Amino acid sequence: MKNKTFWIFGVLTISIISLAYGYTKIIVPKKEIAVNAADCHELPSSNESEFKPTIENKFKPNSDKTPKGMVWIPGGEFSMGSNVEDESLCSIKGVTKDAAPIHRVYVDGYYMDQTEVTNEEFEKFVKATGYITVAEQKPTKEEFPTANEEDLITGSVIFTPTPSAVNLNDFLQWWRYEPGTDWRHPDGPQSTIKGKEKYPVVHVVYEDAAAYAKWAGKRLPTEAEWEFAARGGKTGNLYAWGNNLKPNGKFQANIYQGHFPIKDGDTGEDGFKGIAPTAQYAPNAYGLYDMAGNVWEWVNDWYSVDYYKSLAESGQTIKNPQGPAAYNDPNDPSQIKRVHRGGSFLCTDQYCTRYMVGTRGKGEYRSAANHLGFRCVKSK
Structure with a gap:
């Protein structure tokens, strides 16, 4: 079983972990990285002069038309991306470059789920439709022709702390493939x-999230819609709540300390230690x-490392961008990837600070893990 688990982990889900970590693995010199938060002194900084003001649309629908559990996002024109060069407070240089350069984008107004889709919401979908997620489906020989039949087992990836x-x-x-997850x-x-x-809800892949959204009469947000919403009408902030990680000494998100x-x-x-219920902050x-x-x-977009560069080079405000026409990740060219946004409970100042609002994640579109979920949007 150990050999089976190792094989299935390596083939099926290794790329899911590359959402932020692959960059670190490639760029950081082969040496021990500090694991003591006290060793991290340098805060990320952003040059706000590179951001132009956000211009919100004025239209507001009648409040009685707002779908339950959603809020109206006005849309408008804003500066998208990040000019922070460091992955973390430990100043791992250069690994957020896929979120640069900052460029102007316009999005139409839309509704967005107030929270990530929850277990109870996803369960209603499964009961109504009989849907079976990818993690519950046995991998096939067509997908993995070189695999032995006994190695094709259901499961997903779980964070596993080290001793x-x-x-x-x-x-x-610190990751393992766990059968039956x-x-x-x-x-x-x-x-x-x-x-x-x-x-x-976690352990859902892109197609699981898209299937739920379709059933609910919604869709997954574009990356531009997600970032516009996360910025909350503010211009150039580091975080969804401002520029201070802990205003008044209090954390504003479930991330990793220690x-x-x-x-x-x-x-x-x-x-919280580990994942938390929604809406706790x-x-x-x-x-x-x-x-x-x-x-x-x-989010709905394919991942391309140089997509922002291509938008910025147009010199125009891009209206309702839908993402690149094809995926492109030179670090892992064989894997088909979609964009992730927002970071997770495992993001830490020692390793991955992609809870910064303009930064990006990525993952193989049919891979899942216990720190990956979604929320939906609905056009007006």
């Missing part, structure tokens, strides 16, 4: 979602919860 401090260059040390069994085959109805990724390393200073200016941390969120 002690490790070199952060090798993310395989899926949205109903988020922490392994013996776990359940009982009592976790308000937690965000020694990453060791067992019991998360101190839970933000109120103040909403942003548009009334949206958890636009940073808790779980990464699928």
Whole structure:
């Protein structure tokens, strides 16, 4: 079973972990990275002069037309992207460059879910449709022709803390493929979602999220829509709530504090160790919860490392961008990837600070993990 698990992990889901970590693995020199938060002194900074003011649309629909659990996002013109060069407070240089350069974008108004889709919401969809997620489906020989039949087993990827401090260059040390893991069994085959109805659903791949959205009469947001909403009408902020990570000394999102990724390393200073129920922190200016941390969120766009560069080079304000026509990740060219946004409960100042509002994540479109979910939007 150990060999089977290792094989299936390596083939089926290794790219899901590359959403932020692959860059670190490639760019950082082969040496031990500090795992003590006290060793991290340099805060990320942003040159706000590169951001032009956000211009919101004036139209507002009647409030009685707002779908339950959603809020109106006015849309408009804004500066999209990030000019922060550091991956983390430990100043790993240059790895957020796929979120540059800053460029002007316009989006029409739309409705957006206030929270990430929860277990109870996803369960209603499954009961109504009989839908089976990708993690619950046995991989096929057509997908993996070189695999042995006994190696084709259902499951998903789970974060697994290490016994002690490790070199952060090798993310395989804290992730494992666990057979029998899926949205109903988020922490392994013996776990359940009982009592976790308000937690965000996880272990869903892109097509699972898109299927739910279609059933609900909604769709997945574009990357531009997601960022416009996360910024809340503000211009150039580092975070969905402002420029201070802890205003008045309080965390505003469920992220990781303490020694990453060791067992019991998360101190839970933000109120949670691991994943949290939705809406545990103040909403942003548009009334949206958890636009940073808790779980990464699928968006509709293909991932291309140089997409922002191509938009900026046009010299125009891009209207309702739908993402690139094809995926492009030179670091992993064989994998088909979609964009993730928002960061997760595993984002830490020592390793991955992609809860910063303009930064991006990525993942193989048929791979899932216990820190990845989604929310939906609806056109007016």
